[in-house]
Amino acid sequence: FVPKRLAGRKVVMTAGPTFEAIDPVRGITNISSGKMGYALARACVQAGAEVVLVSGPVSLPVPLGVECVPAASALDMRAAVLRALPDADVFIGVAAVADYRPLQASEHKLKKTGEALSIALTQNPDILAEVTALPAAPFCVGFAAESRDLDAYAEGKRRNKRLPLLVGNLVSDGMGGDDNTVVLYDDAGRHPLPRASKAEVARGIVDHLAAMLPPRV
Numbered sequence: 001f002v003p004k005r006l007a008g009r010k011v012v013m014t015a016g017p018t019f020e021a022i023d024p025v026r027g028i029t030n031i032s033s034g035k036m037g038y039a040l041a042r043a044c045v046q047a048g049a050e051v052v053l054v055s056g057p058v059s060l061p062v063p064l065g066v067e068c069v070p071a072a073s074a075l076d077m078r079a080a081v082l083r084a085l086p087d088a089d090v091f092i093g094v095a096a097v098a099d100y101r102p103l104q105a106s107e108h109k110l111k112k113t114g115e116a117l118s119i120a121l122t123q124n125p126d127i128l129a130e131v132t133a134l135p136a137a138p139f140c141v142g143f144a145a146e147s148r149d150l151d152a153y154a155e156g157k158r159r160n161k162r163l164p165l166l167v168g169n170l171v172s173d174g175m176g177g178d179d180n181t182v183v184l185y186d187d188a189g190r191h192p193l194p195r196a197s198k199a200e201v202a203r204g205i206v207d208h209l210a211a212m213l214p215p216r217v
């Protein structure tokens with residue numbers, strides 16, 4: 001039995017990596033598997049929410065009851081999020097969005113020239129920062145994956161992006177595998193959750209999130 005703590009709420013979320021094309025066969029991506037985001041989408045549905053999951057390229061089955069919108073690049077992901085956002089009560093950014101993309105993707109396959117090759121990169125928009133800045137912003141939850149100094153970097157990201165709640169994890173603990181160790185950061189401080197399967201961790205995040213949501217009007 002799962003208490004329906006998110007009944008009547010619409011949750012829009014992102015998960016997985018993004019893929020930033022260099023040419024028709026190559027691109028820049030990262031090692032996010034999508035497992036944490038998909039587990040959280042499932043936990044939100046089990047808690048009674050309507051869930052739109054904007055997903056980067058991953059090879060995972062879509063959880064039952066979740067509306068999945070595929071998106072390859074950060075720009076695709078941003079457009080899909082903005083389309084899904086009207087009426088959302090909650091936005092959760094689990095995706096490991098590429099901070100940079102090639103300035104120009106080549107229409108044709110790049111050829112070897114015997115010379116060194118440089119690819120100019122340009123910064124991607126920050127989807128979570130854009131959503132938090134909307135006049136009618138939903139309740140926003142960020143994630144942060146760090147390779148060191150988790151508390152300092154995660155709390156810094158939460159403050160910079162003015163997030164009520166941020167989920168921090170170490171790359172070595174959470175990226176790619178089936179389990180995770182997370183710390184939740186909010187105005188009341190840090191709340192570590194025990195190491196567990198991503199399904200179990202997701203349920204812990206939903207419980208914390210549901211308790212923070214303003215009452216429905």
Ligand code: PMT
Pocket residue numbers: 014016031032033034035036037074092093094095096097098099124125126127128129141142143144145146157169171174175176177
């Ligand atoms: O997919 P798994 O293998 O299960 O791994 C899960 C995870 C480690 C990827 C996940 O738990 C996690 O920590 N995701 C956030 C990754 C990250 O480091 O994000 P960031 O620090 O680059 O960004 C901070 C926040 O801003 C995130 O909520 C991110 O989704 C969002 N962001 C970042 C950049 C950008 N251009 N747009 C964004 O929305």
